[in-house]
Amino acid sequence: QVQLVQSGAEVKKPGASVKFSCKASGYTFITFVMHWVRQAPGQRLEWVGCISGGNGDTKYSQKFQGRVTITRDTCACTVYMALSSLTSDDTAVYYCARGQGGFDPWGQGTLVTVSS
Amino acid sequence: QSALTQPRSVSGSPGQSVTISCSGTSSDVGAYSYVSWYQQHPDKAPKLIIYDVNKWPSGVPDRFSGSKSGNTASLTISGLQADDEADYFCCSYAGSYTVIFGGGTKLTVL
Secondary structure, three states: OEEEEEEEEEEEEOOOOOEEEEEEEEEHHHHHHEEEEEOOOOEEEEEEEEEEEOOOEEEEEOOOOOOEEEEEEEOOOOEEEEEEOOOOOHHHEEEEEEOOOOOOOOOOOEEEEEOO | OOEEEEEEEEEOOOOEEEEEEEEEEOOOOOOOOOOOOOOOOOOOEEEEEEEOEOOOOOOOOOEHHHHHHHHOEEEEEEOOHHHEEEEEEEEEEEOOOOOOEEOOOOEEEE
């Protein structure tokens, strides 16, 4: 079955960068777009950006433009998200989700905690 | 873009029906038929339950149904069950490769 498995939790200091991953299995990786969505504690979901599994084209939310980089490794069927210049407002669970008429399925989430 | 507007909470008894609204604008919900709904249980990842306004992903029961009128989308859950107690988020395409979510609605099954 389609499965997205994300890397483990991260703790970073303000100003640092973080990079985490999402490994896909159970489908043809290059035929779908992968999205990243984050959820701060008790807050709404927030779309961050996406990458085409095929040609690697990326789209980013204007809010994160310049701070976020999404990449993919087609051989490893893995998508990566990097976020720089972290602040406490970036403390959140970051989810990867396959674009398929909506976001489906979702990874289990990666908790990123930004704290001094 | 601002978030889509949802009621903070709704409730219903087992077997009843509830409807959750999702209010947007003519630039998002009103402009596109790309509204989706997600169910999220505590400390779990969201799960897609409706896409393209009123379509069901495989495995989702038809007790869940979606609709849209103008700038407002709605999710109706009929035959409420205890396991339906969760947070529900709406989502809409807003053009220019932008996606926005609602603030979420907590459903309580009494």
